[in-house]
Amino acid sequence: SNLKHLFMCLLAISIYFSAIVHLIPVSTAKNGVSSKSRKRIMPDPVTEPPVTDPVYEALLYCNIPSVAERSMEGHAPHHFKLVSVHVFIRHGDRYPLYVIPKTKRPEIDCTLVANRKPYHPKLEAFVSHMSKGSGASFESPLNSLPLYPNHPLCEMGELTQTGVVQHLQNGQLLRDIYLKKHKLLPNDWSADQLYLETTGKSRTLQSGLALLYGFLPDFDWKKIYFRHQPSALFCSGTCYCPVRNQYLEKEQRRQYLLRLKNSQLEKTYGEMAKIVDVPTKQLRAANPIDSMLCHLCHNVSFPCTRNGCVDMEHFKVIKTHQIEDERERREKKLYLGYSLLGAHPILNQTIGRMQRATEGRKEELFALYSAHDVTLSPVLSALGLSEARFPRFAARLIFELWQDREKPNEHSVRILYNGVDVTFHTSFCQDHHKRSPKPMCPLENLVRFVKRDMFVALGGSSTNYYDACHREGF
Ligand SMILES: *[C@@H]1O[C@H](CO)[C@@H](O)[C@H](O)[C@H]1NC(C)=O
Numbered sequence: 001s002n003l004k005h006l007f008m009c010l011l012a013i014s015i016y017f018s019a020i021v022h023l024i025p026v027s028t029a030k031n032g033v034s035s036k037s038r039k040r041i042m043p044d045p046v047t048e049p050p051v052t053d054p055v056y057e058a059l060l061y062c063n064i065p066s067v068a069e070r071s072m073e074g075h076a077p078h079h080f081k082l083v084s085v086h087v088f089i090r091h092g093d094r095y096p097l098y099v100i101p102k103t104k105r106p107e108i109d110c111t112l113v114a115n116r117k118p119y120h121p122k123l124e125a126f127v128s129h130m131s132k133g134s135g136a137s138f139e140s141p142l143n144s145l146p147l148y149p150n151h152p153l154c155e156m157g158e159l160t161q162t163g164v165v166q167h168l169q170n171g172q173l174l175r176d177i178y179l180k181k182h183k184l185l186p187n188d189w190s191a192d193q194l195y196l197e198t199t200g201k202s203r204t205l206q207s208g209l210a211l212l213y214g215f216l217p218d219f220d221w222k223k224i225y226f227r228h229q230p231s232a233l234f235c236s237g238t239c240y241c242p243v244r245n246q247y248l249e250k251e252q253r254r255q256y257l258l259r260l261k262n263s264q265l266e267k268t269y270g271e272m273a274k275i276v277d278v279p280t281k282q283l284r285a286a287n288p289i290d291s292m293l294c295h296l297c298h299n300v301s302f303p304c305t306r307n308g309c310v311d312m313e314h315f316k317v318i319k320t321h322q323i324e325d326e327r328e329r330r331e332k333k334l335y336l337g338y339s340l341l342g343a344h345p346i347l348n349q350t351i352g353r354m355q356r357a358t359e360g361r362k363e364e365l366f367a368l369y370s371a372h373d374v375t376l377s378p379v380l381s382a383l384g385l386s387e388a389r390f391p392r393f394a395a396r397l398i399f400e401l402w403q404d405r406e407k408p409n410e411h412s413v414r415i416l417y418n419g420v421d422v423t424f425h426t427s428f429c430q431d432h433h434k435r436s437p438k439p440m441c442p443l444e445n446l447v448r449f450v451k452r453d454m455f456v457a458l459g460g461s462s463t464n465y466y467d468a469c470h471r472e473g474f
């Protein structure tokens with residue numbers, strides 16, 4: 001029934017947008033759904049459907065909040081005790097980072113109001129709690145950022161009401177599972193039981209706060225401390241890694257060559273450039289897909305000029321190319337090399353935190369990292385979850401640490417991506433469940449992977465981060 005629920009959720013999204021994209025006839029909503037459309041709409045959340053529909057993929061990316069979502073977080077046999085939880089999120093829905101040149105940018109209101117959809121019952125309380133926020137709760141320079149979005153015309157990159165609602169929902173879902181059901185934190189939890197870290201953008205800080213508010217409504221500001229992370233890879237202190245940069249350069253070269261091969265894409269950029277009357281190069285550099293996704297996610301029609309309109313066909317061509325690019329990215333493995341090195345510092349930090357918790361330390365039981373697609377994507381890839389979808393708005397990746405009460409020395413982990421248990425899809429636990437009846441992965445597997453095997457996977461002779469980052473003759 002999880003799948004059924006997910007399906008209803010997707011159906012709701014599809015109906016929501018059918019007016020502009022004609023995905024499915026609205027009438028199918030009345031008496032459930034034919035098996036034909038079920039086949040088309042129901043994806044395996046981890047593996048790609050055989051035929052990828054660019055508009056359908058884009059709507060998943062929007063992640064429009066609808067019915068409450070079911071998830072697999074916290075599922076464990078009753079003799080397992082939850083020890084700690086580590087949450088990596090992408091910020092929620094945001095205004096574009098780029099404008100399409102010479103067009104009016106979409107009119108989206110970033111103030112938070114009750115009579116606009118999507119809505120969350122805690123929205124007003126969130127705003128009121130944020131206005132009481134204290135600067136002492138944040139490491140500089142976070143203390144100069146606004147604590148909730150508030151511009152009647154969104155600023156570039158600003159979190160929207162949709163983005164806030166997405167993370168209030170995430171937080172409430174985690175509250176129901178981890179606090180109410182599994183009592184991860186005592187009622188009188190203390191500041192050092194949380195570990196909170198965010199990049200320096202208002203959208204990541206605000207997303208982190210919205211999730212935290214859903215998780216711990218009306219939290220005491222004196223018990224909150226958000227650390228600032230200057231790097232999107234969350235690697236501060238150990239960011240210097242020349243080999244990682246070489247992988248990235250090769251990956252970018254691959255991306256460039258794939259684009260050149262796609263004549264339909266070039267034609268589409270050419271047409272769009274003509275519509276907005278700028279050189280093709282300038283149009284392409286403005287990354288129009290980012291802005292077009294905003295139009296789509298907010299049901300705002302694409303921009304027009306006196307030369308014509310940007311339309312859904314343009315969108316489909318660019319989005320289809322993006323999907324093909326991701327497919328080739330998986331095959332060529334350059335991004336994997338980048339990811340193994342890029343994700344090491346944050347994974348290393350996470351296992352450190354887990355190991356301290358297994359020793360009975362009661363600190364940092366709930367860790368929250370509020371981040372970006374360029375944070376989650378390398379972590380997913382490094383873990384071997386190459387089939388996982390590109391991180392949608394408000395995506396969440398969760399590591400749960402469990403103790404078997406019957407064998408207190410045994411600790412296990414579960415990995416969940418957007419509520420789906422992907423533990424046995426990871427490269428370090430792929431065939432574990434074939435050999436063992438355990439519903440989880442031994443913590444040792446993850447530790448061995450992070451300490452050594454992820455470097456072995458790079459194919460050289462390095463067995464640690466420093467050597468792998470400085471390998472000669474790569
Ligand atoms: C989307 O926009 C169209 C046209 O502006 C409107 O008719 C339709 O009701 C909107 N759909 C939703 C779900 O808001």
Ligand SMILES: *[C@@H]1O[C@H](CO)[C@@H](O)[C@H](O)[C@H]1NC(C)=O
Pocket residue numbers: 238344345348349351352353465466
């Ligand atoms: C990994 O974490 C340990 C502490 O848990 C730390 O001493 C070590 O320097 C870290 N290594 C890297 C490469 O980040």
